[in-house]
Amino acid sequence: MNIHRFTDAIKIFMITALALIAAGCGGNMVSVTCDEFLSKKSIEREASVEVGKTVRVELCSNPSTGYAWGEATVSDPASLKQTGRGFVPPAEMKAGAPGTAWWTFETLKAGTSTVEVKYGQPWKGGEKDSWKFVLKINAK
Numbered sequence: 001m002n003i004h005r006f007t008d009a010i011k012i013f014m015i016t017a018l019a020l021i022a023a024g025c026g027g028n029m030v031s032v033t034c035d036e037f038l039s040k041k042s043i044e045r046e047a048s049v050e051v052g053k054t055v056r057v058e059l060c061s062n063p064s065t066g067y068a069w070g071e072a073t074v075s076d077p078a079s080l081k082q083t084g085r086g087f088v089p090p091a092e093m094k095a096g097a098p099g100t101a102w103w104t105f106e107t108l109k110a111g112t113s114t115v116e117v118k119y120g121q122p123w124k125g126g127e128k129d130s131w132k133f134v135l136k137i138n139a140k
Contacts, residue, residue: 028053030135034060034098037119042132051139054083054106057115059133061087061101067130069101072117080105080113080137107139 028047036043037060047055061069074080084104090097105115119131 029056031058044134062098076113079111
């Protein structure tokens with residue numbers, strides 16, 4: 001097995017392991033693909049979660065295009081806090097292939113909170129708010 005295939009296999013294993021860990025810990029995962037954003041620039045979803053559990057959000061992202069997801073805005077930080085953020089590169093390292101931006105949020109108390117994140121070019125004069133994702137989280 002050449003080193004590139006071995007590296008790709010390890011990346012796929014890690015992505016799968018993280019998804020299984022999130023699911024096994026009683027958390028929820030919300031995922032949106034590039035195709036979904038290409039057909040609809042603003043996407044809203046809902047998730048119901050027990051208090052103390054986490055929600056993982058995974059969104060298509062392609063930093064090689066100059067676009068990036070901004071900081072997540074949480075409507076009620078007393079009810080919901082961001083606990084992680086990262087980026088998983090594409091499984092196949094092809095030029096221009098998208099990866100996955102991810103965030104994790106922990107519910108702190110019962111109630112409803114909204115997470116909003118926008119995708120654009122962060123520099124002055126760059127295109128702003130090309131895509132928008134909103135997640136309404138109901139903690140019980």
